[in-house]
Amino acid sequence: MGACVKRSLWIFLSLISLAGGCASRQDLAAEIVKARRIGTAGVTRVYPVDTKQAWEISMAVFRWEKTDAVEEHRDENYVITSTGMEMVLYGSVMGVWIEPADTAASKITIIAKRRVEGDRFTRLDAENFYRKFDQGIKILKEGRKLPIASPLDTEKSGL
Numbered sequence: 001m002g003a004c005v006k007r008s009l010w011i012f013l014s015l016i017s018l019a020g021g022c023a024s025r026q027d028l029a030a031e032i033v034k035a036r037r038i039g040t041a042g043v044t045r046v047y048p049v050d051t052k053q054a055w056e057i058s059m060a061v062f063r064w065e066k067t068d069a070v071e072e073h074r075d076e077n078y079v080i081t082s083t084g085m086e087m088v089l090y091g092s093v094m095g096v097w098i099e100p101a102d103t104a105a106s107k108i109t110i111i112a113k114r115r116v117e118g119d120r121f122t123r124l125d126a127e128n129f130y131r132k133f134d135q136g137i138k139i140l141k142e143g144r145k146l147p148i149a150s151p152l153d154t155e156k157s158g159l
Contacts, residue, residue: 028082028092028093028113029071029080029082029093029095031113032080032093032094032095032111032112032113033078033080033095035111036078036095036097036109036111041111042097042109042110042111043109043110043111043126043130044107044108044109044110045107045108045130046101046105046106046107046108047105047106047108047133047137048104048105048137049104049105049106049137049140050100050103050104050105050106051077051098051099051100051106053106053140054098054106054108055074055079055098056136056146057133057136057137057140057146058079058096058098058108058133059079060132060136060146060147061129061132061133061136062079062081063148064132064149064150064151065083065124065128065129065132065150066083067081067082067083067094067124068081068082068083068084069081069082077097077098077099078095078096078097078098079095079096079098080093080094080095081093081094081124082094082124083124091114091124092112092113092114092124092125093112093113093124094110094111094112094113094124094125094129095110095111095112096108096109096110096129097109097110108130108133110126110129110130112124112125112126112129132150135151139151
């Protein structure tokens with residue numbers, strides 16, 4: 001067998017093994033919803049915004065992070081979205097629950113799962129979401145509208 005054929009076979013087998021270990025969006029979304037229902041996962045923070053503002057900020061964060069399609073389940077107070085494979089990032093799926101803590105505050109719970117368990121790198125995790133959510137609150141408190149592009153991208157371009 002020639003070196004080119006061996007290399008091609010090795011690349012093909014490597015890609016198959018990677019794809020085999022990559023969970024589907026639907027499977028991870030179902031796991032996330034199940035984990036929330038039984039209360040076994042999640043990172044929760046309370047923010048001084050009402051649920052309408054929290055929902056608006058959450059959708060802005062997803063837009064800033066360029067996530068895939070967003071499934072809104074307003075009747076059940078949650079949103080599911082994901083990021084796909086990009087360069088060395090395999091992506092993840094995230095569920096965000098937005099519930100009233102009181103009349104002027106919202107409880108935000110995040111459950112995120114990586115598509116590949118050993119993947120250390122992802123844009124979409126609780127820490128990154130909350131950092132962007134904090135930026136969104138700051139923007140609203142300053143009386144500005146939430147931008148279409150990420151605030152960091154806007155600052156870099158001078159807009």
